[in-house]
Amino acid sequence: METSTDNFQHVPVLVEEMLANLPEQPATLLDCTLGGAGHSSALLSHCPEAQLRGIDRDPVAVEASRQRLETRFPGRTDVRQARFSELPAYVKLWRLRYDFVIADLGMSSEQLQRAERGFSFLLDGPLDMRMDPNSSDPNAAQLLQKINEHELRRCLREYGEERNAAKITRTIIERQRTNPIRTTAELADLVASTIPRRFHKPGFHPATLTFQALRIAVNGELEELETLLNILPDFLNPGGRLAIISFHSLEDRPVKKQFREWEQPCTCPPHLPYCICGKQSIGRAVNRSPIMATETEVSDNPRSRSAKLRVFEFKEWSD
Ligand SMILES: C[S@@+](CC[C@H](N)C(=O)[O-])C[C@H]1O[C@@H](n2cnc3c(N)ncnc32)[C@H](O)[C@@H]1O
Incomplete structure (x- = not known):
């Protein structure tokens, strides 16, 4: 598939809110959904010493991000085409653990607005909808x-x-x-x-x-999200933070549930005299309710209307 990256269109959502929820002085950043590198660029500008690694399953997004990030932040990034379920191989390759991880779920405006990608009911194109149009799926x-x-x-x-x-x-x-x-x-x-x-x-x-x-x-999106939630804790540093932006309840529900599970210590039934599950809390949800876009952002970027940001902070030490 032809990759046209110069005009990659996507306005990132909740950028200020993401930056306001960073841990102190993050040195290593992981973007699981590069898109047009909007969040990545904001992170690298905000944290001038940090290194960023990133993936996206869409080859067009990866190429656009690579060009943008290498031009603006030379030597500070490495981006690869991969889906969430392939992330462990890259984390191993990069030999890093991360202070901050962002996953901005769903699809980009670029995917939606290109008729040939087949995502839009408003633009006529082949009925494709694969985020990686080169895949054999x-x-x-x-x-x-x-x-x-x-x-x-x-x-x-x-x-x-x-x-x-x-x-x-x-x-x-x-x-x-x-x-x-x-x-x-x-x-x-x-x-x-x-x-x-x-x-x-x-x-x-x-x-x-x-x-x-x-x-x-x-795109097997819910299975991919479940995999991501399972593998991420191993990739974060103690004290590191994970931010997830979701756009509908099918995405937000598993995120909320997973954060609750990570947060909860023992899950034994209350009638048991002592704990048999041995489960310990691995951190805390930073906000009780999800963070939503301001009215100004919604009027500037209507896509942000349904966006929900949840942040989880992993423990500094284990009990
Ligand atoms: C909302 S966009 C991200 C936009 C990006 N944060 C920015 O600032 O431009 C979501 C991106 O996630 C990618 N994506 C969705 N599911 C994925 C998966 N399972 N693995 C890797 N990338 C995925 C899509 O291809 C899309 O480019």
């Missing part, structure tokens, strides 16, 4: 060709929280039998025609949740 059109009715309904319910999942599924499966869907416009129009006009919400395309569900399925 099935794209969204191929997924629709092999998925059965039961699985598709479950995908729309679980990953889209789509109330009309059953109806939309029937229409898609029917259509697949005769004339498989190949483009984003075909899918968007089909879903829109399935939902009676009186149920269309103003300002909300009726295919929004169907596209969200397929994108999550195509």
Whole structure:
């Protein structure tokens, strides 16, 4: 795939809030979702002595970040194309532990705004939706060709929280039998025609949740997030902080749950006379409630409206 990196478009969200939640003088930084390197650039400007390592599964994002970071911060960065589940290999390669880790989940505006990436119900393009378009994983059109009715309904319910999942599924499966869907416009129009006009919400395309569900399925996003949450504690220094920005409840819920689990010491049932689980707290959630964008940021960058930042601080020492 051609990589056009000069005009990579993405406005990072909650940058000031991220910087306000850094540990003291972080020397090593890890960005798990480089995108256009907005958060990375802000971190490197704010911490002039720090080194940054970063990954993204999207080759276009990696190339754009590499160019931007090497130009502005020569010798301070190393960025690679990898997905979360491949991060352990790179952490090993870089031989570092990190004082601060950021993961800004979901997709970039660049991915959404390029018709050829196939993420947008507003721009016609091939129904792709792979964050790494060079991967051998099935794209969204191929997924629709092999998925059965039961699985598709479950995908729309679980990953889209789509109330009309059953109806939309029937229409898609029917259509697949005769004339498989190949483009984003075909899918968007089909879903829109399935939902009676009186149920269309103003300002909300009726295919929004169907596209969200397929994108999550195509990229295995929730499995990837679960893996990331499992592996990250090993990569942070004592006293280090992890910041995660999520954009919908399917992302935020596991983050919140994981932070609670890390925070909680013993999880034995209360009736037991003594602890048998041996579990210890490994740190604390820095804020009880997630940090949200200010009204000014939302009006400047509407994408920030649904963003939630949660920060976890790992313990300085073990008990
Ligand atoms: C919201 S954007 C990040 C934007 C970035 N913080 C910036 O300032 O430009 C999310 C990025 O995460 C990447 N991404 C999503 N899931 C990923 C995964 N499992 N592994 C690696 N990168 C992933 C996407 O390709 C996308 O570029």
